[in-house]
Amino acid sequence: MTHAGDAVARLVRDEGTRVLATLVRVTGSVDLAEDAVQDAVVRALETWPRDGVPGNPRGWLLVAARRRAVDVVRREAKRLGKEADAMPAFDPSPDPVSVRDDLLRLVFTCCHPALSVDAQVALALRTLGGLSTAEVARGLLVPEATMAKRLTRAKQKIAQARIPYRVPAAEELPSRLAGVASTVYLIFNEGYTGRESLLAEGVRLARLLASLMPDEPTALGLLALVLLQDARRAARFFDGVPVLLADQDRSRWDFELIKEGVALVGVGLRRTPSVPNPYVIQAAIAACHDLAPSYEETNWDAVISWYDVLLSVQDTAVVRLNRAAAVAERDGPSPALALVDSLRELEDYPWWHASRAELLHRLGSASASEALERAVETGLPDAHAAHLRGRIQKENPGHNARGFRESG
Known part of the structure; x- marks a missing residue:
């Protein structure tokens, strides 16, 4: 080109x-x-x-x-046969009590309460997050054809109900928060697989959201979570190849971001003494990893305990899969594989198959390669697939003490 x-x-x-x-x-x-x-x-x-x-x-x-x-x-x-309306200029004076950023403003607009939360997130990701229909489908764990229909229905509903694309009033922002937070985090996660522009966009939007709603635990927890994960950015890839959390050079982590993220976790926990907030708890898990001097010194008891807290308010198969990853590090691959195999509803999720491939490899099973191929078929990113394939082919199976799943 x-x-x-x-x-x-x-x-x-x-x-x-x-x-x-x-x-x-x-x-x-x-x-x-x-x-x-x-x-x-x-x-x-x-x-x-x-x-x-x-x-x-x-x-x-x-x-x-x-x-x-x-x-x-x-x-x-x-x-x-009518006169065209004048089109406004690009940069009118922003409303100081509402959303001051075009992208976040429109994400809020897509997250209208007339739409289901799933439809809100899908529409915002596709239209304003810049993701393809396939990427949105992968992020929301649904088939691409189903996602295409969901997006079409959402746009039709907006048109039929004449839902305006406008800035929500300040008092409306809290009711839109769940969809917006999900959208921002999914944008960040899509960038976490290697698209740095989306990674930076997710962090920027999370910061803006927290500045707009500084008393909302969801906004604080979301910002803490993306900062604690983004702090590892410089160490996550080497020559385009993902580096597992166990193998990352922790001296390359951004300790200022870690400090900021940990402080936000503390604020979020103090503001949710009775009912845990899912984003705050996920950030606490990320903090356990970031504060460990080395991978071997990670407090897996604490990580698993935080996952148990998370399951009390967000009992999903993906959370259980992530908890199984921690169990693998503390208790070994056999009990972890039993937990993973119980999550059959994730059979279309690439990381479920990748997790099985990792655990089967640790157990010395030849089925690891088959599980990896299923992960590839269901959409595992190429770089992660190549890395895991190389390890399965080169390492001595059954004696692998490397980090689990994707790069941290």
């Missing part, structure tokens, strides 16, 4: 979502904004190789997309 083509690809990947979010705010229509941004990208691919990449590529796309949107609105108004 040419330099200009590379610039467009990077822009679409790293900034395209913000361009779309701004256009949705300006036009009031997701469909119009998507069409306008797509047209602007095509024009960039046509003109940048000839004229050179502009100094502000994102600004260029914004202007081009807005012009396209104006043309479409005027043409439609002319067809209907």
